[in-house]
Amino acid sequence: MRASFNSIWHPLLLCALLAGAGAEVSTVCGDVNLDDWTSPSWPFQGYSVLCIGDRAASCSGGASADDEATCLADSSLHVTIYNAGVRSSRANLQIPVPADLQDLEKVLAKEYPPSNPTRHNKIKDAFQKKGRDKALFAFYKPGRAGELPVRISSTDVKGLTGPVLVYEGGAFLWPGIEIDFKRNVSLNMPGTPPVSVTLLTRSLQPLVIEVSSFLDKSECQHIIGKAEPRMAKSGVSHMDHDVGKADATWRTSSTYFMPSDTDIVKRLDKRVAALTLQSVRHQEYAQVLRYEKNEHYEAHHDFFDVALYQKSEQVLGLTKNGLFNRLATVFFYLSTVEKGGQTNFPRAGGGPQPRNFAACSEGVSIDPQEGRIIIFYSLHPSGRTDEYSLHGGCDVHEGTKWSANKWIWNKPMDYLRE
Numbered sequence: 001m002r003a004s005f006n007s008i009w010h011p012l013l014l015c016a017l018l019a020g021a022g023a024e025v026s027t028v029c030g031d032v033n034l035d036d037w038t039s040p041s042w043p044f045q046g047y048s049v050l051c052i053g054d055r056a057a058s059c060s061g062g063a064s065a066d067d068e069a070t071c072l073a074d075s076s077l078h079v080t081i082y083n084a085g086v087r088s089s090r091a092n093l094q095i096p097v098p099a100d101l102q103d104l105e106k107v108l109a110k111e112y113p114p115s116n117p118t119r120h121n122k123i124k125d126a127f128q129k130k131g132r133d134k135a136l137f138a139f140y141k142p143g144r145a146g147e148l149p150v151r152i153s154s155t156d157v158k159g160l161t162g163p164v165l166v167y168e169g170g171a172f173l174w175p176g177i178e179i180d181f182k183r184n185v186s187l188n189m190p191g192t193p194p195v196s197v198t199l200l201t202r203s204l205q206p207l208v209i210e211v212s213s214f215l216d217k218s219e220c221q222h223i224i225g226k227a228e229p230r231m232a233k234s235g236v237s238h239m240d241h242d243v244g245k246a247d248a249t250w251r252t253s254s255t256y257f258m259p260s261d262t263d264i265v266k267r268l269d270k271r272v273a274a275l276t277l278q279s280v281r282h283q284e285y286a287q288v289l290r291y292e293k294n295e296h297y298e299a300h301h302d303f304f305d306v307a308l309y310q311k312s313e314q315v316l317g318l319t320k321n322g323l324f325n326r327l328a329t330v331f332f333y334l335s336t337v338e339k340g341g342q343t344n345f346p347r348a349g350g351g352p353q354p355r356n357f358a359a360c361s362e363g364v365s366i367d368p369q370e371g372r373i374i375i376f377y378s379l380h381p382s383g384r385t386d387e388y389s390l391h392g393g394c395d396v397h398e399g400t401k402w403s404a405n406k407w408i409w410n411k412p413m414d415y416l417r418e
């Protein structure tokens with residue numbers, strides 16, 4: 001028995017057993033239903049799901065307690081991996097017991113090379129230059145239905161079994177699973193009552209998740225009341241070729257960057273942090289927007305494409321030359337609009353670059369409804385930017401649209417403190 005375990009010490013060669021088409025696959029791991037974390041068919045670039053088997057099981061039956069102890073110390077782990085989070089791309093691996101997350105990352109990266117190796121290697125090199133060697137992948141333990149996943153730290157690696165979510169780019173994203181997929185989660189924030197929400201997948205490409213009733217009426221009105229006397233015509237970040245141009249045609253709303261200086265706004269920051277599983281340190285201040293009749297915002301991306309900002313020291317600095325970026329936008333709808341004012345993702349479902357960036361006729365549109373939010377992701381789990389996250393604010397035809405952007409980065413920006 002010892003011998004067979006030793007031979008496996010050699011990096012995970014064992015059987016990369018692809019499940020045959022039509023084979024019955026169990027989708028339960030520990031007490032977690034993996035159907036909540038794997039997709040029937042949609043590959044989620046830079047994400048994978050592991051089910052780590054019980055190591056003790058392969059050691060039991062040893063001749064003595066000593067044998068068993070040695071076996072446990074040396075043995076390997078049986079792991080089922082769903083690469084890109086796809087249910088049918090299931091493979092079985094046997095891997096050495098990792099000492100820490102760094103170890104686990106190395107073993108996984110050997111078998112499944114990062115889908116964004118340039119970024120991965122650059123960040124690794126930067127860590128090493130500072131004398132730090134740490135895992136860049138983020139590992140999460142999904143809970144039972146209704147519970148939020150919890151980040152795994154290096155000290156938790158010993159005895160790690162059951163389901164594990166792996167994010168190559170180092171930041172958590174909610175897996176979309178499939179269009180119309182719903183999940184209920186309870187958000188627990190220190191000092192405020194828990195909030196139960198339902199996440200509804202509206203689009204997989206780009207990943208758009210809708211949560212109705214995230215804010216209550218009084219919270220929406222608080223933000224509007226705070227912003228209303230302070231609204232100014234919206235600006236935009238200017239790409240190199242647009243510097244000096246007016247913003248008037250492509251963006252016609254009014255804007256207010258709202259400091260997080262009231263209890264209600266602070267509470268919402270925490271709720272957004274709980275929902276996105278990113279600390280408030282990753283958030284920008286909310287940008288409140290008002291669109292009146294015939295006002296809109298032409299389709300654009302929320303991430304910074306550094307190729308277009310090579311002359312902007314500010315953008316290059318913020319993004320560390322493109323290694324970090326806005327991960328997600330949490331977009332608040334603070335009023336229900338009688339007609340128009342949708343958020344449109346013209347390329348949703350894999351559509352081409354639109355000819356008319358104000359058309360609002362293609363892809364997926366979300367109706368503004370008081371208290372609703374959407375989370376949409378500008379990055380893949382690999383850290384790569386998602387071109388399909390192109391989106392715009394459609395013309396308001398009747399009523400006033402009040403909304404707010406909350407941008408979440410994949411690193412702490414420290415605009416806001418915990």
Ligand SMILES: *[C@@H]1O[C@H](CO)[C@@H](O)[C@H](O)[C@H]1NC(C)=O
Binds near residue numbers: 184198
């Ligand atoms: C989610 O919660 C709602 C009630 O808020 C309930 O009707 C629904 O069945 C739940 N869905 C799931 C998937 O648990």
